[in-house]
Amino acid sequence: MRGNWVRLLSDFIFGFIKLALVLLISKLYLLIKNKDIWLVCERPDESRDNGYHFFRHIKLHHPEVRIYYVISPESADYAKTAQLGPVVHWGSFKHYLYWCLAKCVVSAHPGDCSPEPRLGWRLKGMGLIRHISANIKHGVIAINLPDYHTQTGSQQLNLVSCASPREMQFLEEVGGYRQETLQLLGLCRFDALHETVDTRRQVLFMPTWRRWFRGLVEKHGRQEAMRMFRDSDYFQAYSTFLNSKRLHAVLERTGYDLIFYPHHGVQEYLEAFGETHSRITIADRHHYDVQQLLKESAVLISDFSSVSFDFAYMGKPMVYLLPDEERYFSDHFQRGYFDFDHDGFGPVARDPDAAVDALEAILIRGRSSEKHQQRVEAFFPLRDSANCERTFQAIQKIVDG
Missing domain, CATH: 3.40.50.12580 (CDP-glycerol glycerophosphotransferase, C-terminal domain)
Known part of the structure; x- marks a missing residue:
């Protein structure tokens, strides 16, 4: 038991040191080359959910956006994602660097695409990380997911996409999400459901x-x-x-x-x-x-x-x-x-x-x-193929300030 605690503590300290070093490097990098970076992700080994469909839409319809997909090179979905646009290997130095540099992070799962999820929200809460965080979710939330709300960082999110007014009301009342972050946009993957x-x-x-x-x-x-x-x-x-x-x-x-x-x-x-x-x-x-x-x-x-x-x-x-x-x-x-x-x-x-x-x-x-x-x-008040575009426009509005 003691060995497990020692290992967890050492992992935590090592992760904190890595993020601190990358954070310092990223700040220096920004002084030299300031470009708006967007990151998008799902699970480390997947690209087939709302994150993938959002990434695909941006690459096809908004090529001016400097967006990267974070995924493990061992993933079965890696090749199809890399064909769409640039990818960042999950857990790599580039992942740490770009997560700290990012202007906007779009995630379909809890964790904000952070290479160190346990530390990511802490750094964001301390004001050391200031990127815009959008959660486009893994699916419609109809039941209470207490751990999910905590892991998602409900109070630190800038946008949460919803598919139904009932879902929005529930997330505000039970999940602790701020009303202004909840937007009726539809889920990005719904667009593909209209394909014949x-x-x-x-x-x-x-x-x-x-x-x-x-x-x-x-x-x-x-x-x-x-x-x-x-x-x-x-x-x-x-x-x-x-x-x-x-x-x-x-x-x-x-x-x-x-x-x-x-x-x-x-x-x-x-x-x-x-x-x-x-x-x-x-x-x-x-x-x-x-x-x-x-x-x-x-x-x-x-x-x-x-x-x-x-x-x-x-x-x-x-x-x-x-x-x-x-x-x-x-x-x-x-x-x-x-x-x-x-x-x-x-x-x-x-x-x-x-x-x-x-x-x-x-x-x-x-x-x-x-x-x-x-x-x-x-x-479902929204049943069309404009879910990705609505989501992009909502995020872009926040980015533009």
């Missing part, structure tokens, strides 16, 4: 992660972690659904395939699900793109994931499967303004059999119910 893609006879099953799976391999080793995962309510419910003979019969009878693509935080346990049926594919994130799957799929099955909002935005039907709802809202995140039974965009099932029933009804009907369609229309 042939819809396949395909069901996408995409549940989100669970906090209690985090770090199991590091704490207990691979074998024990896999055993603990298989014993979880999450695995038991979703494995039962995937192996349901009734589900297999529905897929065969209707001619649909099913793609199971769990959240990034669950992907390391994919092998636990094994083979299920010839019409079911267990998909890993290195070979499948989330947005492409959303666009080409006819029906979505999800749980608490924000991808359900993307799917609803396209006007396509879905089913919620919530087998561990009580634990999720006690041990993972907290309930928010969105009640799945009263606000949801599709039928709610709390066990695998009910989910099969709901899915079969949708496949037969071929569309969402009138009630669920009306909920979608009420939730």
